[in-house]
Amino acid sequence: xxxxxxxxxxxxxxxxxxxxxxxxxxxxxxxxxxxxxxxxxxxxxxxxxxxxxxxxxxxxxxxxxxxxxxxxxxxxxxxxxxxxxxxxxxxxxxxxxxxxxxxxxxxxxxxxxxxxxxxxxxxxxxxxxxxxxxxxxxxxxxxxxxxxxxxxxxxxxxxxxxxxxxxxxxxxxxxxxxxxxxxxxxxxxxxxxxxxxxxxxxxxxxxxxxxxxxxxxxxxxxxxxxxx
Amino acid sequence: xxxxxxxxxxxxxxxxxxxxxxxxxxxxxxxxxxxxxxxxxxxxxxxxxxxxxxxxxxxxxxxxxxxxxxxxxxxxxxxxxxxxxxxxxxxxxxxxxxxxxxxxxx
Numbered sequence: 001x002x003x004x005x006x007x008x009x010x011x012x013x014x015x016x017x018x019x020x021x022x023x024x025x026x027x028x029x030x031x032x033x034x035x036x037x038x039x040x041x042x043x044x045x046x047x048x049x050x051x052x053x054x055x056x057x058x059x060x061x062x063x064x065x066x067x068x069x070x071x072x073x074x075x076x077x078x079x080x081x082x083x084x085x086x087x088x089x090x091x092x093x094x095x096x097x098x099x100x101x102x103x104x105x106x107x108x109x110x111x112x113x114x115x116x117x118x119x120x121x122x123x124x125x126x127x128x129x130x131x132x133x134x135x136x137x138x139x140x141x142x143x144x145x146x147x148x149x150x151x152x153x154x155x156x157x158x159x160x161x162x163x164x165x166x167x168x169x170x171x172x173x174x175x176x177x178x179x180x181x182x183x184x185x186x187x188x189x190x191x192x193x194x195x196x197x198x199x200x201x202x203x204x205x206x207x208x209x210x211x212x213x214x215x216x217x218x219x220x221x222x223x224x225x226x227x228x
Numbered sequence: 229x230x231x232x233x234x235x236x237x238x239x240x241x242x243x244x245x246x247x248x249x250x251x252x253x254x255x256x257x258x259x260x261x262x263x264x265x266x267x268x269x270x271x272x273x274x275x276x277x278x279x280x281x282x283x284x285x286x287x288x289x290x291x292x293x294x295x296x297x298x299x300x301x302x303x304x305x306x307x308x309x310x311x312x313x314x315x316x317x318x319x320x321x322x323x324x325x326x327x328x329x330x331x332x333x334x
Contacts, residue, residue, distance in 0.1 A: 017319040042233045049241035059236060069232050069239075076236075077243040082278070087252035089274035100252055107249035112282050119275045120315055163334065168327025171301045174286040175322035178305045179315040181279045192273045193280040200284040209285060216281035217274065224273020225266045 005127040011135020014121060017179075018113045018136075019143030021172035022053075026144045029056055030151020036060045040152035047148035051141065052111065054209075055079045079210050082217055086115040093119055094128035102130045109137025113176060120183040196220025296333045301326030 026047060033043035038060065046056050055076040062072040087107060091098060114136055122128055160166075181193070199219040204212030290298045304325030308318040 014316075017316050020320070020323075038233065039229070041229055045229065045234060045237050049237040050244060051241070052244055055240065059240070063233065063236065069235060073236055073239040073243075076240045080240075080244050080247055083244065083247040084251055085274045085278065087248060087250070088256040089271045089278070091252060091256075092268065092271040093275060100255075103252040104249055107252050108245055110248040112278070115275075116279045116282070117315070119279070164327045164331035167297060167330040168323045171290070171297070171326035172319065172323045174283065174290065175301060175305050175326070176315070176319045177279060177283040177286055178302065178322065179309055179318040181276075181283050182306070182309045182318070183313075183315050184276055184279065189273075189276040192276045196277040196280040197284045200281045201288065204285065204288060209288075213281050213285050216284065217278050220277025220280060221270050221274045224277065225269045 005129040006121055006132035007129070008131040008135040010126075011132040011137075012139045013135075014117050014132075015114075015136045015139025015143075017172065017176050018117060018140045021113070021169070021176055022140055022143040023147040023150075024166070024169040025053055025173070026147025027151035027154070029053070029060075030148040031154070032057065032151075033060055033148075034152050036064045038063075040149070043148055043152040044145070047145050050076070051108070051144060052076075052080050052083075053144075082112075082214050083110065085217060085221070086110050090115060090118055090128075093122045098128045099130055102134070106130055106133035106137050109133075109141050111140065113173065114140050116177065116180040120180045123184040192220045192224045195223035294333060297326045297330040300329035 029047065030040075030043050033046065034040060038046075046059060050056050050059065058079065059072065059076055062075060067075075087103075087110060090110070091100065114133075117136060118128075118133060121132070126132075185193075196216045196219060198216075200212045200216030202212070203215035207215075287298070287302075301322045305318045305322030308314070308321040312318070
């Protein structure tokens with residue numbers, strides 16, 4: 001096991017595949033926002049302040065359909081409830097003495113992908129460090145915000161002449177999640193993964209993708225509790 | 229800048245921040261390392277459960293009519309992971325395999 005604490009630059013390096021996945025999605029968000037009648041500044045503020053992909057796209061749909069502000073806000077907040085689990089799970093993996101003095105800063109960037117990447121880093125033997133979290137979070141956040149701005153400025157059609165590139169970029173996040181799953185795969189985790197996957201499929205097909213994700217996470221974590 | 233857009237961004241952004249930082253600030257998860265309690269097991273299982281959930285949720289929409297690119301993308305990730313044990317390489321290679329097969333089958 002490598003006992004060297006992970007550095008800021010290593011965090012930035014780890015964020016590269018996340019950034020490559022975030023940029024085209026954020027670009028698409030910028031395009032969609034301007035097409036839906038939002039100004040470039042409004043698209044920028046939504047990405048800068050909300051910083052949660054799927055819920056931002058839903059925000060466009062809700063606001064253009066005339067949903068009341070509080071209803072829209074409640075819906076979007078509920079979508080991101082799963083993030084409550086990430087901090088404690090990360091600190092549990094980081095161990096007893098892990099510093100959290102600067103968590104008020106780096107926790108802002110604790111998205112699905114950043115959480116997964118940090119967990120994978122520790123699963124591969126690296127020690128947790130807040131500098132690493134800042135590097136990892138900054139790379140991903142910069143890609144998200146800059147992608148939105150470029151998308152809002154460019155407008156639609158920028159990748160229409162390159163469908164294969166667009167398709168490949170669209171697979172970047174599924175590929176990243178799969179690679180992260182492989183990086184933390186252990187025999188003990190197999191029942192957890194199986195239950196989480198099954199419940200996600202059932203919840204998505206029966207109710208909604210959001211219900212599937214939240215149900216899958218909770219069911220998988222509970223499977224980890226009941227295993228002997 | 230419309231006021232309702234700014235208000236929505238602030239409400240949701242604040243909630244996201246509370247979700248992400250609140251449990252860490254409250255020291256949830258602290259003192260659980262190596263513990264045998266159900267909370268320790270729950271937290272230890274949350275990571276694999278979350279990532280497995282996100283794999284399934286992100287792949288499901290791609291499992292439509294033409295599965296060739298998806299199969300190639302997944303195979304690319306698996307092969308490169310087995311070969312190099314690198315998350316970065318497996319991710320980039322999987323995405324490239326997906327795009328290549330998409331181009332060929334289009």
